[in-house]
Amino acid sequence: MKARTRWTVVVFSFVACHGVVSQTRGPLLASFEQSFEVSQGLLGAVAPAATVGLLLSVLFLGTNAGRVGVRRTLLAGVGLTVLSLASLTLVQSYWVLVGSFLLQGLGVGAVRALDRPLLGHLYPAVRGRMFNLYALTWAVGATIGPLFVNWVLAATDWRMTFLFLLLPLLPVVVLLWRASPPEEMHHEQRISLGDVRSLLARPAVLGMAAALVLSGSIEGTMFAWFAYYAGEFVPRARANVLLSGFLVMYVPGRLLYSYLCDRLPPLTLVLGLSLVGVPVTALAFTARSGLVLAAGALALGFVVAGFFPTLSAFGIDNASEYSGPVNAIATGANFLGITAAPLVVGVVAEQADIVTGMRLLVPAMAGLVVVVVLTRWRLARPA
Numbered sequence: 199m200k201a202r203t204r205w206t207v208v209v210f211s212f213v214a215c216h217g218v219v220s221q222t223r224g225p226l227l228a229s230f231e232q233s234f235e236v237s238q239g240l241l242g243a244v245a246p247a248a249t250v251g252l253l254l255s256v257l258f259l260g261t262n263a264g265r266v267g268v269r270r271t272l273l274a275g276v277g278l279t280v281l282s283l284a285s286l287t288l289v290q291s292y293w294v295l296v297g298s299f300l301l302q303g304l305g306v307g308a309v310r311a312l313d314r315p316l317l318g319h320l321y322p323a324v325r326g327r328m329f330n331l332y333a334l335t336w337a338v339g340a341t342i343g344p345l346f347v348n349w350v351l352a353a354t355d356w357r358m359t360f361l362f363l364l365l366p367l368l369p370v371v372v373l374l375w376r377a378s379p380p381e382e383m384h385h386e387q388r389i390s391l392g393d394v395r396s397l398l399a400r401p402a403v404l405g406m407a408a409a410l411v412l413s414g415s416i417e418g419t420m421f422a423w424f425a426y427y428a429g430e431f432v433p434r435a436r437a438n439v440l441l442s443g444f445l446v447m448y449v450p451g452r453l454l455y456s457y458l459c460d461r462l463p464p465l466t467l468v469l470g471l472s473l474v475g476v477p478v479t480a481l482a483f484t485a486r487s488g489l490v491l492a493a494g495a496l497a498l499g500f501v502v503a504g505f506f507p508t509l510s511a512f513g514i515d516n517a518s519e520y521s522g523p524v525n526a527i528a529t530g531a532n533f534l535g536i537t538a539a540p541l542v543v544g545v546v547a548e549q550a551d552i553v554t555g556m557r558l559l560v561p562a563m564a565g566l567v568v569v570v571v572l573t574r575w576r577l578a579r580p581a
Contacts, residue, residue: 202320204373205380209313210335211370212276216306217339218346219283219363221445223248223299225347225425225438229356234292238552242544245422247296249537251303252310253530259311260526261394268312273374278305280367286360310529315521316380318514326464326511330456333507337448344425344438344445394527397517403524405573406513407531409468412566413505414535416479416559420444420502422540424495427552431488440492444499451503464512465574468505472566475501479563483556505566506532 227241255275259266282302289295314329321328350359397403424444428437458467478501482494510528517524539562543555 201378201380204377205316205320208272208370208373208377209317210332211373212272212309212367213313213332213336214339215363215366215370216279216309217336217341218343219279219302219306219339220248221340221343221421221441222347222359222363224422224441225344226356226359227422227426228429228434229351230292230295233356234295236292237548239544239548240292241426242422242541242547243296244299245418245540246537247299248303248306249418249533251300251305252307253303253533253537255304255307256311256526256529256533259308260315260529261523266312267379268316269374269377269379271312272309273371275305275308276367276370276374278302278308280364280371281305283360283364283367287357289357311526312522314510314514314529315525318521318525320380324460325514326459326508327456329507329511330452330459333503334449334452334456337445337452337503341442341445341449344442348435348438394523397520397523397527400516401573401576402516403513403527405465405569405576406509406524407527408569409509409566409573410506410528410531411535412562412569413502413509414532415539415562416475416502416535416566417506417532418536418539419543419556419559419562420498421536423543423547423552423556427556428491428495430552431486431491440495443492444495447496447499448503451500452507455504455508459508459511464508464515465570465577468508468512469567469570469574471501471504472563472570475563476560476567479559483553483559 223245227244230236230244231238231241259271279302282298282305285298285301286295289298314332317328317332318325346362347356347359350356350362398407420441425434425437425441428440431437432440455467475498478494478497482491482498485491485494506528510525510532513528514521514524539558543552543558546555546558
Protein backbone atom coordinates (compact mmCIF):
# COMPACT_ATOMS: atom_id res chain seq x y z
CA MET A 199 0.00 0.00 0.00
CA LYS A 200 1.37 3.43 -0.99
CA ALA A 201 2.15 5.81 1.87
CA ARG A 202 -0.46 8.40 0.84
CA THR A 203 -3.12 5.70 0.50
CA ARG A 204 -2.24 4.20 3.90
CA TRP A 205 -2.52 7.55 5.66
CA THR A 206 -5.77 8.34 3.87
CA VAL A 207 -7.23 4.99 4.98
CA VAL A 208 -6.10 5.64 8.57
CA VAL A 209 -7.67 9.10 8.70
CA PHE A 210 -10.98 8.11 7.11
CA SER A 211 -11.28 4.85 9.10
CA PHE A 212 -10.77 6.63 12.41
CA VAL A 213 -13.15 9.46 11.62
CA ALA A 214 -15.86 6.95 10.65
CA CYS A 215 -15.40 5.15 13.99
CA HIS A 216 -15.41 8.48 15.82
CA GLY A 217 -18.70 9.35 14.14
CA VAL A 218 -20.33 6.21 15.54
CA VAL A 219 -18.80 6.68 19.01
CA SER A 220 -19.75 10.35 19.29
CA GLN A 221 -23.40 9.67 18.48
CA THR A 222 -23.95 6.99 21.12
CA ARG A 223 -23.82 9.42 24.04
CA GLY A 224 -27.06 11.32 23.32
CA PRO A 225 -29.18 8.20 22.71
CA LEU A 226 -27.79 6.67 25.93
CA LEU A 227 -28.62 9.67 28.16
CA ALA A 228 -31.82 8.04 29.38
CA SER A 229 -29.86 4.86 30.23
CA PHE A 230 -27.28 6.91 32.16
CA GLU A 231 -30.12 8.70 34.00
CA GLN A 232 -31.73 5.39 34.99
CA SER A 233 -28.48 3.62 35.93
CA PHE A 234 -26.91 6.43 37.98
CA GLU A 235 -30.03 8.39 39.09
CA VAL A 236 -28.70 11.82 38.17
CA SER A 237 -30.46 15.09 37.31
CA GLN A 238 -30.82 16.65 33.88
CA GLY A 239 -28.25 19.26 34.89
CA LEU A 240 -25.65 16.57 35.59
CA LEU A 241 -26.62 14.67 32.43
CA GLY A 242 -25.62 17.81 30.55
CA ALA A 243 -21.99 17.13 31.58
CA VAL A 244 -21.73 13.88 29.59
CA ALA A 245 -21.03 15.33 26.13
CA PRO A 246 -18.91 18.26 27.41
CA ALA A 247 -16.62 15.84 29.27
CA ALA A 248 -15.55 14.29 25.96
CA THR A 249 -15.27 17.64 24.22
CA VAL A 250 -13.20 19.24 27.01
CA GLY A 251 -10.66 16.44 26.62
CA LEU A 252 -10.75 16.87 22.85
CA LEU A 253 -10.25 20.64 23.13
CA LEU A 254 -7.20 20.24 25.38
CA SER A 255 -5.55 17.84 22.94
CA VAL A 256 -6.47 19.78 19.82
CA LEU A 257 -5.31 23.15 21.12
CA PHE A 258 -1.99 21.84 22.48
CA LEU A 259 -1.08 19.49 19.64
CA GLY A 260 -2.58 21.58 16.83
CA THR A 261 -0.51 24.63 17.72
CA ASN A 262 2.55 22.37 17.85
CA ALA A 263 1.78 20.47 14.64
CA GLY A 264 5.19 21.36 13.19
CA ARG A 265 6.99 19.90 16.21
CA VAL A 266 5.25 16.62 17.12
CA GLY A 267 5.65 13.24 15.42
CA VAL A 268 2.46 12.51 13.45
CA ARG A 269 2.68 8.72 13.59
CA ARG A 270 3.41 8.55 17.33
CA THR A 271 0.72 11.10 18.15
CA LEU A 272 -1.98 9.36 16.13
CA LEU A 273 -1.00 5.99 17.56
CA ALA A 274 -1.25 7.36 21.11
CA GLY A 275 -4.61 8.99 20.29
CA VAL A 276 -6.15 5.81 18.90
CA GLY A 277 -4.74 3.82 21.84
CA LEU A 278 -6.30 6.20 24.39
CA THR A 279 -9.62 5.98 22.56
CA VAL A 280 -9.56 2.18 22.74
CA LEU A 281 -8.64 2.33 26.45
CA SER A 282 -11.52 4.70 27.22
CA LEU A 283 -14.02 2.45 25.41
CA ALA A 284 -12.75 -0.54 27.38
CA SER A 285 -13.24 1.34 30.67
CA LEU A 286 -16.81 2.29 29.69
CA THR A 287 -17.74 -1.39 29.38
CA LEU A 288 -17.07 -1.80 33.13
CA VAL A 289 -18.27 1.54 34.52
CA GLN A 290 -20.39 1.50 37.71
CA SER A 291 -20.19 5.15 38.79
CA TYR A 292 -21.46 8.28 37.06
CA TRP A 293 -18.24 10.23 37.69
CA VAL A 294 -16.13 7.33 36.39
CA LEU A 295 -18.35 7.47 33.31
CA VAL A 296 -17.63 11.19 32.92
CA GLY A 297 -13.90 10.58 33.47
CA SER A 298 -13.88 7.87 30.80
CA PHE A 299 -15.48 10.27 28.33
CA LEU A 300 -12.82 12.86 29.25
CA LEU A 301 -10.11 10.27 28.46
CA GLN A 302 -11.88 9.46 25.22
CA GLY A 303 -11.83 13.13 24.27
CA LEU A 304 -8.09 13.35 24.90
CA GLY A 305 -7.51 10.40 22.59
CA VAL A 306 -9.83 11.58 19.83
CA GLY A 307 -8.40 15.10 20.08
CA ALA A 308 -4.86 13.82 19.54
CA VAL A 309 -6.00 12.41 16.20
CA ARG A 310 -8.27 15.32 15.25
CA ALA A 311 -5.46 17.82 15.89
CA LEU A 312 -3.39 16.40 13.04
CA ASP A 313 -5.64 14.41 10.70
CA ARG A 314 -7.10 17.26 8.67
CA PRO A 315 -3.78 19.15 8.40
CA LEU A 316 -2.31 15.88 7.15
CA LEU A 317 -5.09 15.52 4.56
CA GLY A 318 -4.54 19.13 3.52
CA HIS A 319 -0.87 18.44 2.84
CA LEU A 320 -1.59 15.12 1.10
CA TYR A 321 -4.19 16.72 -1.21
CA PRO A 322 -3.38 20.46 -1.41
CA ALA A 323 -5.12 21.01 -4.77
CA VAL A 324 -8.50 19.70 -3.57
CA ARG A 325 -8.41 20.59 0.12
CA GLY A 326 -12.03 21.80 0.35
CA ARG A 327 -13.35 18.68 -1.36
CA MET A 328 -11.28 16.36 0.87
CA PHE A 329 -12.49 18.15 3.99
CA ASN A 330 -16.11 17.73 2.91
CA LEU A 331 -15.52 14.03 2.14
CA TYR A 332 -13.84 13.67 5.53
CA ALA A 333 -16.86 15.26 7.16
CA LEU A 334 -19.13 13.04 5.05
CA THR A 335 -17.33 9.96 6.37
CA TRP A 336 -17.87 11.15 9.94
CA ALA A 337 -21.56 11.67 9.10
CA VAL A 338 -21.96 8.11 7.80
CA GLY A 339 -20.58 6.79 11.09
CA ALA A 340 -22.64 9.24 13.11
CA THR A 341 -25.84 8.12 11.37
CA ILE A 342 -25.15 4.55 12.46
CA GLY A 343 -24.61 5.52 16.12
CA PRO A 344 -28.22 5.99 17.36
CA LEU A 345 -29.44 2.96 15.37
CA PHE A 346 -26.61 0.90 16.82
CA VAL A 347 -27.69 1.95 20.33
CA ASN A 348 -31.24 0.77 19.60
CA TRP A 349 -29.87 -2.63 18.53
CA VAL A 350 -27.67 -2.98 21.63
CA LEU A 351 -30.42 -1.93 24.04
CA ALA A 352 -32.80 -4.44 22.47
CA ALA A 353 -30.27 -7.25 22.97
CA THR A 354 -28.16 -6.53 26.06
CA ASP A 355 -26.86 -3.99 28.61
CA TRP A 356 -25.97 -0.49 27.37
CA ARG A 357 -22.33 -0.94 28.47
CA MET A 358 -21.80 -3.48 25.70
CA THR A 359 -22.15 -0.63 23.21
CA PHE A 360 -18.60 0.42 23.98
CA LEU A 361 -17.14 -3.08 23.80
CA PHE A 362 -18.47 -3.50 20.28
CA LEU A 363 -17.20 -0.04 19.29
CA LEU A 364 -13.57 -0.63 20.22
CA LEU A 365 -13.24 -3.63 17.87
CA PRO A 366 -13.11 -1.72 14.53
CA LEU A 367 -10.39 0.54 15.95
CA LEU A 368 -7.95 -2.35 16.33
CA PRO A 369 -7.15 -2.55 12.56
CA VAL A 370 -6.43 1.21 12.65
CA VAL A 371 -3.83 0.57 15.37
CA VAL A 372 -2.22 -2.08 13.15
CA LEU A 373 -2.10 0.27 10.14
CA LEU A 374 -0.49 3.01 12.22
CA TRP A 375 2.00 0.60 13.77
CA ARG A 376 3.26 -0.36 10.30
CA ALA A 377 3.17 3.14 8.79
CA SER A 378 6.15 5.35 8.02
CA PRO A 379 5.97 9.02 9.11
CA PRO A 380 4.34 11.12 6.35
CA GLU A 381 6.88 13.31 4.57
CA GLU A 382 4.23 15.86 3.60
CA MET A 383 3.92 17.15 7.17
CA HIS A 384 7.50 18.41 6.98
CA HIS A 385 6.04 21.43 5.15
CA GLU A 386 4.10 22.44 8.28
CA GLN A 387 5.49 25.65 9.77
CA ARG A 388 6.24 25.96 13.47
CA ILE A 389 4.29 28.67 15.24
CA SER A 390 4.77 30.82 18.34
CA LEU A 391 2.15 32.28 20.66
CA GLY A 392 2.62 35.63 18.93
CA ASP A 393 1.92 33.98 15.58
CA VAL A 394 -1.32 32.53 17.00
CA ARG A 395 -2.41 36.03 18.04
CA SER A 396 -1.53 37.29 14.57
CA LEU A 397 -3.58 34.51 13.00
CA LEU A 398 -6.60 35.38 15.15
CA ALA A 399 -6.24 39.01 14.10
CA ARG A 400 -6.88 38.02 10.48
CA PRO A 401 -10.55 38.70 9.65
CA ALA A 402 -10.93 35.37 7.85
CA VAL A 403 -9.61 33.32 10.78
CA LEU A 404 -11.48 35.31 13.44
CA GLY A 405 -14.72 35.13 11.44
CA MET A 406 -14.25 31.40 10.92
CA ALA A 407 -13.73 30.87 14.66
CA ALA A 408 -16.76 32.94 15.71
CA ALA A 409 -18.99 31.22 13.14
CA LEU A 410 -17.80 27.77 14.24
CA VAL A 411 -18.59 28.48 17.90
CA LEU A 412 -22.19 29.15 16.89
CA SER A 413 -22.50 26.26 14.43
CA GLY A 414 -20.89 24.00 17.04
CA SER A 415 -23.48 25.07 19.60
CA ILE A 416 -26.24 24.01 17.20
CA GLU A 417 -24.62 20.64 16.49
CA GLY A 418 -23.71 20.01 20.12
CA THR A 419 -27.26 20.64 21.29
CA MET A 420 -28.68 18.33 18.63
CA PHE A 421 -26.15 15.58 19.35
CA ALA A 422 -26.60 15.69 23.11
CA TRP A 423 -30.25 16.56 23.63
CA PHE A 424 -32.32 15.99 20.48
CA ALA A 425 -33.12 12.32 21.14
CA TYR A 426 -34.02 13.18 24.74
CA TYR A 427 -36.19 16.11 23.55
CA ALA A 428 -37.87 14.03 20.84
CA GLY A 429 -38.76 11.49 23.52
CA GLU A 430 -41.30 14.06 24.76
CA PHE A 431 -43.30 13.45 21.57
CA VAL A 432 -42.47 9.91 20.38
CA PRO A 433 -41.27 6.61 21.95
CA ARG A 434 -37.56 6.43 22.81
CA ALA A 435 -36.57 4.03 20.02
CA ARG A 436 -38.25 6.30 17.47
CA ALA A 437 -36.56 9.35 19.01
CA ASN A 438 -33.16 7.71 18.37
CA VAL A 439 -34.25 7.07 14.77
CA LEU A 440 -35.11 10.76 14.42
CA LEU A 441 -31.57 11.65 15.57
CA SER A 442 -30.23 9.26 12.93
CA GLY A 443 -32.51 11.03 10.43
CA PHE A 444 -30.90 14.37 11.35
CA LEU A 445 -27.45 12.82 10.90
CA VAL A 446 -28.21 10.88 7.72
CA MET A 447 -28.96 14.19 5.99
CA TYR A 448 -25.30 15.09 6.51
CA VAL A 449 -24.50 12.47 3.84
CA PRO A 450 -26.31 14.00 0.81
CA GLY A 451 -25.60 17.46 2.22
CA ARG A 452 -21.85 16.96 2.36
CA LEU A 453 -21.80 15.25 -1.02
CA LEU A 454 -23.50 18.32 -2.48
CA TYR A 455 -21.27 20.78 -0.61
CA SER A 456 -18.10 18.92 -1.67
CA TYR A 457 -19.23 19.75 -5.23
CA LEU A 458 -20.36 23.33 -4.52
CA CYS A 459 -17.31 24.34 -2.47
CA ASP A 460 -15.20 24.50 -5.66
CA ARG A 461 -17.85 26.57 -7.45
CA LEU A 462 -19.12 29.06 -4.85
CA PRO A 463 -17.26 31.36 -2.46
CA PRO A 464 -17.33 29.55 0.93
CA LEU A 465 -18.92 32.42 2.85
CA THR A 466 -21.65 32.73 0.21
CA LEU A 467 -22.45 29.04 0.69
CA VAL A 468 -22.50 29.30 4.49
CA LEU A 469 -24.60 32.48 4.44
CA GLY A 470 -27.20 30.88 2.18
CA LEU A 471 -27.41 27.81 4.40
CA SER A 472 -27.71 29.79 7.63
CA LEU A 473 -30.44 32.03 6.17
CA VAL A 474 -32.44 28.90 5.33
CA GLY A 475 -31.59 27.48 8.77
CA VAL A 476 -33.32 30.25 10.77
CA PRO A 477 -36.94 29.46 9.73
CA VAL A 478 -36.22 25.71 9.67
CA THR A 479 -34.98 25.79 13.29
CA ALA A 480 -37.83 28.01 14.43
CA LEU A 481 -40.43 25.71 12.87
CA ALA A 482 -38.86 22.49 14.16
CA PHE A 483 -38.77 23.61 17.80
CA THR A 484 -41.96 25.63 18.11
CA ALA A 485 -44.44 23.22 16.51
CA ARG A 486 -45.72 20.52 18.90
CA SER A 487 -46.04 17.89 16.20
CA GLY A 488 -44.00 14.73 15.73
CA LEU A 489 -44.36 15.03 11.93
CA VAL A 490 -43.15 18.65 11.85
CA LEU A 491 -40.33 17.74 14.24
CA ALA A 492 -39.19 14.90 11.93
CA ALA A 493 -39.30 17.12 8.84
CA GLY A 494 -37.49 19.91 10.69
CA ALA A 495 -34.77 17.53 11.91
CA LEU A 496 -34.14 16.26 8.36
CA ALA A 497 -34.00 19.79 6.92
CA LEU A 498 -31.79 21.05 9.74
CA GLY A 499 -29.34 18.17 9.25
CA PHE A 500 -29.04 19.00 5.55
CA VAL A 501 -28.35 22.67 6.37
CA VAL A 502 -25.93 22.18 9.28
CA ALA A 503 -23.87 19.62 7.31
CA GLY A 504 -22.22 22.40 5.33
CA PHE A 505 -20.98 24.59 8.17
CA PHE A 506 -17.90 22.96 9.70
CA PRO A 507 -16.09 21.60 6.61
CA THR A 508 -16.72 24.73 4.54
CA LEU A 509 -15.76 27.21 7.26
CA SER A 510 -12.64 25.30 8.33
CA ALA A 511 -11.43 24.92 4.72
CA PHE A 512 -12.06 28.67 4.26
CA GLY A 513 -9.86 29.45 7.26
CA ILE A 514 -7.06 27.10 6.24
CA ASP A 515 -7.09 28.42 2.66
CA ASN A 516 -6.36 31.86 4.13
CA ALA A 517 -3.34 30.58 6.11
CA SER A 518 -2.31 27.31 4.46
CA GLU A 519 1.26 27.50 5.79
CA TYR A 520 -0.20 27.21 9.30
CA SER A 521 -2.79 24.53 8.60
CA GLY A 522 -2.20 22.77 11.94
CA PRO A 523 -2.77 25.86 14.11
CA VAL A 524 -5.72 27.04 11.99
CA ASN A 525 -7.20 23.54 12.23
CA ALA A 526 -6.71 23.73 16.00
CA ILE A 527 -8.50 27.08 16.11
CA ALA A 528 -11.31 25.75 13.89
CA THR A 529 -11.75 22.51 15.81
CA GLY A 530 -11.35 24.27 19.14
CA ALA A 531 -14.00 26.88 18.25
CA ASN A 532 -16.37 24.22 16.96
CA PHE A 533 -15.99 22.07 20.05
CA LEU A 534 -16.23 25.08 22.37
CA GLY A 535 -19.75 25.49 21.01
CA ILE A 536 -20.37 21.74 21.20
CA THR A 537 -19.16 21.74 24.84
CA ALA A 538 -20.87 24.84 26.19
CA ALA A 539 -24.28 24.62 24.54
CA PRO A 540 -25.38 21.25 26.03
CA LEU A 541 -24.45 22.54 29.50
CA VAL A 542 -26.58 25.65 28.98
CA VAL A 543 -29.48 23.62 27.60
CA GLY A 544 -29.21 21.22 30.56
CA VAL A 545 -29.44 24.09 33.04
CA VAL A 546 -32.38 25.66 31.17
CA ALA A 547 -34.12 22.26 31.01
CA GLU A 548 -33.74 21.82 34.76
CA GLN A 549 -34.95 25.35 35.56
CA ALA A 550 -37.74 25.44 32.95
CA ASP A 551 -38.09 22.48 30.55
CA ILE A 552 -36.28 20.83 27.64
CA VAL A 553 -38.59 22.51 25.09
CA THR A 554 -37.38 25.95 26.22
CA GLY A 555 -33.79 24.74 26.13
CA MET A 556 -34.02 23.49 22.54
CA ARG A 557 -35.51 26.78 21.37
CA LEU A 558 -32.14 28.43 22.09
CA LEU A 559 -31.07 27.02 18.71
CA VAL A 560 -33.04 29.75 16.93
CA PRO A 561 -30.94 32.72 18.21
CA ALA A 562 -27.78 30.64 17.66
CA MET A 563 -28.64 30.22 13.97
CA ALA A 564 -29.54 33.91 13.64
CA GLY A 565 -26.23 34.81 15.27
CA LEU A 566 -24.41 32.73 12.65
CA VAL A 567 -26.03 34.81 9.90
CA VAL A 568 -24.79 38.01 11.57
CA VAL A 569 -21.21 36.71 11.97
CA VAL A 570 -20.94 35.62 8.33
CA VAL A 571 -22.31 38.94 7.08
CA LEU A 572 -19.82 40.87 9.25
CA THR A 573 -16.92 38.69 8.08
CA ARG A 574 -17.81 39.23 4.42
CA TRP A 575 -18.02 42.99 5.08
CA ARG A 576 -14.60 43.08 6.80
CA LEU A 577 -12.95 41.10 4.01
CA ALA A 578 -14.48 43.38 1.35
CA ARG A 579 -13.07 46.52 3.01
CA PRO A 580 -9.89 47.99 1.45
CA ALA A 581 -6.73 46.97 3.37
